[in-house]
Amino acid sequence: MNLHALRVFHTVAKLGSFSAAAETLFISQPAVSKALKELEYQLNIQLIERASKGKKLTLSEAGQALFEHARSIFAIEKAAIEDIKSRTGLKRGTLVIGSSTTIASYWLPPYLANFCAQYPHIKVEVQIANTAQIEHALLECTIDLALVEGTPTEPHIISKHWQNDLMSVVIPSSLKPAKNVKAWLNKQFWLLREPGSGTLEMSVKLLQQHGVTAKNSMQLGSNEAIARAVAQGMGVALLPNVVTEDLVQLGKLTRLKPQNNIELSRPLYQLHYKDRPSSHAAQAFEKSLFSE
Numbered sequence: 001m002n003l004h005a006l007r008v009f010h011t012v013a014k015l016g017s018f019s020a021a022a023e024t025l026f027i028s029q030p031a032v033s034k035a036l037k038e039l040e041y042q043l044n045i046q047l048i049e050r051a052s053k054g055k056k057l058t059l060s061e062a063g064q065a066l067f068e069h070a071r072s073i074f075a076i077e078k079a080a081i082e083d084i085k086s087r088t089g090l091k092r093g094t095l096v097i098g099s100s101t102t103i104a105s106y107w108l109p110p111y112l113a114n115f116c117a118q119y120p121h122i123k124v125e126v127q128i129a130n131t132a133q134i135e136h137a138l139l140e141c142t143i144d145l146a147l148v149e150g151t152p153t154e155p156h157i158i159s160k161h162w163q164n165d166l167m168s169v170v171i172p173s174s175l176k177p178a179k180n181v182k183a184w185l186n187k188q189f190w191l192l193r194e195p196g197s198g199t200l201e202m203s204v205k206l207l208q209q210h211g212v213t214a215k216n217s218m219q220l221g222s223n224e225a226i227a228r229a230v231a232q233g234m235g236v237a238l239l240p241n242v243v244t245e246d247l248v249q250l251g252k253l254t255r256l257k258p259q260n261n262i263e264l265s266r267p268l269y270q271l272h273y274k275d276r277p278s279s280h281a282a283q284a285f286e287k288s289l290f291s292e
Helices: 003-015 018-025 029-043 061-086 101-107 109-118 131-139 181-186 198-209 223-231 241-249 280-289
Strands: 094-099 123-128 145-148 157-172 189-192 216-219 237-240 253-255 264-273
Touching: 003 018, 003 029, 003 061, 018 029, 094 101, 094 131, 094 280, 101 109, 101 123, 101 145, 101 157, 101 223, 101 241, 109 123, 109 280, 131 145, 131 157, 131 264, 145 280, 157 198, 157 223, 157 241, 189 198, 189 223, 189 237, 198 237, 198 264, 223 237, 223 241, 223 253, 237 241, 241 253, 264 280
Parallel strands: 094 123, 094 145, 189 216
Antiparallel strands: 145 264, 157 237, 157 253, 157 264
């Protein structure tokens, strides 16, 4: 198989555009079309559904299968290049970590500080997004590993339990719950994260396990925004304790005691793309995550 043609196909499929692929690969659009035609001729199968003007480009069933293989092939290629570059005792290279907002704000900093002190010549970047966006970045090989709250939905992503994050239902300190807390919570206005957030996924699951449904709700884009909105009396929320600690200490939020003294918690996961071998820098950072 012609690897150049495969790379062209992979780029077209990823970007969804012949012109965007041509610009990315620094070749002409006719060259892109020629490479794809040659690949389809070589494989004797149609890979891309030629969309009519104004409609989005789509892959055929065979094209989608080939795209998955191509993504793995170029992930291994990238890992090989990084591996060769890193064979200097971790004295050079780049490590890109994907992280959800809460982990990046509260859990990740001490690990970053220790890693950067130990390997000062490794350039470290942190990309912050919700769990769904992090998964996509892993598959596109734009990050090396990830730390998130939610469990992955993609079969090509491997997850490893990292640690647990305690959570509590928080209410404005001026608000007093009724004796029947469960019934009272079912009537409250809930502040929730956006779709794709690991916090939203886990919050809904934990609430349902305790017989609570957030029927009336509003979505906000960060846990910090939700915590401050609750402090202003806008509603109630289920949030990580690390997020609400300062507002609880200031007397602006009250944590409800867990029912039957069963603490609420969510698992935090470390993720990586199984078809991409880890670089030396990624292996060293992953080791530091589980060394305690």
